[in-house]
Amino acid sequence: MSKKIRMGGDGLLIVPDNPVIPFIEGDGIGPDIWKASVRVFDAAVAKAYEGKRKIEWMEVLAGEKAFNLTGEWMPAATMEAFREYLLAIKGPLTTPVGGGIRSLNVALRQELDLFVNLRPVRYFEGVPSPMWQPEKVNMVIFRENTEDIYAGIEFMTGTPEAKKLLKFLQEELNVKKIRFPQTSSFGIKPVSKEGSERLIRSAIEYAIVNKLPSVTFVHKGNIMKFTEGAFKNWGYELAVREFPNEVYTWNQWEATKKESGEAVANEEMRIAQIGGKIIIKDAIADNFLQQALLAPQNYSVIATLNLNGDYISDALAAQVGGIGIAPGANINFLTGHAVFEATHGTAPRFANTNTMNPSSVILSGVMLLDYMNWKEAGELITNGIGKTIKNRKVTIDFYNLMKDATLLKTSEFADEVIKNL
Numbered sequence: 508m509s510k511k512i513r514m515g516g517d518g519l520l521i522v523p524d525n526p527v528i529p530f531i532e533g534d535g536i537g538p539d540i541w542k543a544s545v546r547v548f549d550a551a552v553a554k555a556y557e558g559k560r561k562i563e564w565m566e567v568l569a570g571e572k573a574f575n576l577t578g579e580w581m582p583a584a585t586m587e588a589f590r591e592y593l594l595a596i597k598g599p600l601t602t603p604v605g606g607g608i609r610s611l612n613v614a615l616r617q618e619l620d621l622f623v624n625l626r627p628v629r630y631f632e633g634v635p636s637p638m639w640q641p642e643k644v645n646m647v648i649f650r651e652n653t654e655d656i657y658a659g660i661e662f663m664t665g666t667p668e669a670k671k672l673l674k675f676l677q678e679e680l681n682v683k684k685i686r687f688p689q690t691s692s693f694g695i696k697p698v699s700k701e702g703s704e705r706l707i708r709s710a711i712e713y714a715i716v717n718k719l720p721s722v723t724f725v726h727k728g729n730i731m732k733f734t735e736g737a738f739k740n741w742g743y744e745l746a747v748r749e750f751p752n753e754v755y756t757w758n759q760w761e762a763t764k765k766e767s768g769e770a771v772a773n774e775e776m777r778i779a780q781i782g783g784k785i786i787i788k789d790a791i792a793d794n795f796l797q798q799a800l801l802a803p804q805n806y807s808v809i810a811t812l813n814l815n816g817d818y819i820s821d822a823l824a825a826q827v828g829g830i831g832i833a834p835g836a837n838i839n840f841l842t843g844h845a846v847f848e849a850t851h852g853t854a855p856r857f858a859n860t861n862t863m864n865p866s867s868v869i870l871s872g873v874m875l876l877d878y879m880n881w882k883e884a885g886e887l888i889t890n891g892i893g894k895t896i897k898n899r900k901v902t903i904d905f906y907n908l909m910k911d912a913t914l915l916k917t918s919e920f921a922d923e924v925i926k927n928l
Contacts, residue, residue, distance in 0.1 A: 510563060512593045512879070514843035520593070522879045524560045529588045533598020534571040535853025540865040541598050543921035547865075547888055548872045550925045555884040565592070569611055570600035581611055586618055589846065596847040596875055598868055599854075612837075612848070613659075616652050619844045621837035622702065623709050624650035624813075626820040626850070627874070633896045634828035635908035643804040644826050647719070649710040650816025652837055654702045655734075657813050660695040669693055698734040698812065700741050707742040708749065709840045710810035714785050715753050722746075722754075724789040725811040725819060738812055739789045746787045757788035796822060824850070831863075831904050834870035836878070845878055847871040861916045864902040866892060869924070887928045894927040895920065 512528075513521045532541040545564060552560055567585040574580050589595050600611045615621065626648040630641040638644065662669040672693050676682040685691055707724070714722050724743075728736030746754045790798065792815045799806065799822065811819060824833035830851045838845040849867040857863055869888060876885035896905070899912040900923050906914045915923060 511591065512843075514593065518841075520843055520879060522881070524556075525563055526594075526879070527563045527565050527592055528875075529565045529567045529585075529592050529595040531567055531569045531585070531595070531597035531600070532572070533849065533853065534601040535599060535855040535858045536860075536863045537570075537598030537600075537849075537853060539859065539861050539917045540849065540863060540868050543865040543917045544868040544872055547869050547891070547921050547924050548876075548884075551876075551884040551887045551891070551928055552881065554928055555881070555887055560881070567595070569597070581614055586615075589615065589619060589844070593843045594845050594847075594875060594878065596868070596872060597849070599849045599852050601853055601855075613657060615846055616657070616837050619837075619839060619846070620653065620842070621839050621844060621846060622651065622653050622705055623836075623838045623840060624648075624652040624816060624820075625836045625838055625874070626650065626816075626824075627834065628820070628823040628827055630827040631832070631893050631896050633899060633909075634832065635905055636826060636828055638800070638826050641827050644799075644823060646799075646803070646806050646809055646823060647713065648809045648811065648816055648820045648823070649706055649713070650820060651702060651706045651812050654697050654699060655813035656694070656696065658695070658697050660697070662693045664690050664692040696731070696734055698738055700737070703738045703741045703812075704745050705841070707738075707745055707810050709838075710808050711746060711750055711754065711785070711787070712840075714808045715750070719785070719807045721786040721788060721806065722808045722810055723795070723806055724787075725792050725795045725809055725815055726789060727792045727815065728789075729791055735812060735815075742789070742810065743787065750785075753785060754787045755784040757786065760786070792819075795819070799823060799826070820850075829904070830867065832866040832870065834867055834874050836871065836874050838878070845875075847875045847878075861918055862903050863917055864904050865917050865920060869921075888924065891924040891927040895923045898923075898927075 510523055510525050510527045512526050515521045532538045548562065552562060567588045568576060569581050569585050573582055602611065628648065629645045630636065662672055669692060673688055710722050724739045726735040726739045728739045743756055743758060746756055796819065809819065821830060824830045833850045835850040836845055836847045848871055851867055854863060869892065873885040873888050876882065899909060900915055901909065901912050902915055902917060902920050906912045
């Protein structure tokens, strides 16, 4: 029987009982964190399926380790393995300095067209948080991963390209509002209908499958009307066109409210009134960041463009304890390709100290298991982490912010999670 995960004709993954999954341990603190995390994954799978399922982990090289062994930051064999085996998981990678690949993570996303950056954000009881009620934060961010600033279209002031673009803007397009034209650098922000729609479609389908109450388009369309504003408009149009029986848009709600003369104040009452459909709404990015602090319970699935998603995902992670406990994934829901990853950096000064929190990689592994539909194993891990933190047995990042906690090393935290599966 094949040990490769494949995409079926129905758009669902076909997962054997012993799938081969490539992994990159990562740079800096990556090896410490990976050693701890993989033991948790294996223990959860063994317990959930009584030994009938097992992941065969296959190491592939990228980052500093790859460069030291092969002279390449991203060997072709690694990219080919990611293409062939569909799913992979990785620790944090060093970004090369001084040319070459701008970012190894960006290279992966572009080569595999991983158009969704998926970041679930939820609170574990006992995690130190600056929020008064962090348990109200429970959101999943769908961040567009291939356009906007990730297109990388920039020209430095004084370069021939910048001068040529300036001349075109002023002479061909009659642009008058560049305040200091001779010293301006330029960045171009492409936002396409196709790119926006596939991101938004994935977000709505995720909300439907997981029975979540709402999808919010977060944008800056009040200023950037033809990029971010178009993203919002295309989203509403797609929702009504492709999901007429599953969603209820904010525009439809406003029309109903005008007809009835009634105003319903909160999300729960709206859901009840419209018969349980998923609410499709939008929010201006700056207002959303405020509302995420004041009323996070009103938001569930977030669909947004690249730069907004960058700010939002880290800001929300801070509300529930920081990126040390924030998982992430880059996914192409059409081909099935997905790379699950730690959302934090390599922290090289802590390499080989066995002190850092492995939760970001562990929870990214939960996302991997859920994506494979091995949800039972993922749930065991989530419960194990929750119980471990609730028992105040934590690594140094949380220990420094908690009273009466027990300090654990990276490997000891994994031991405790396994005990609590």
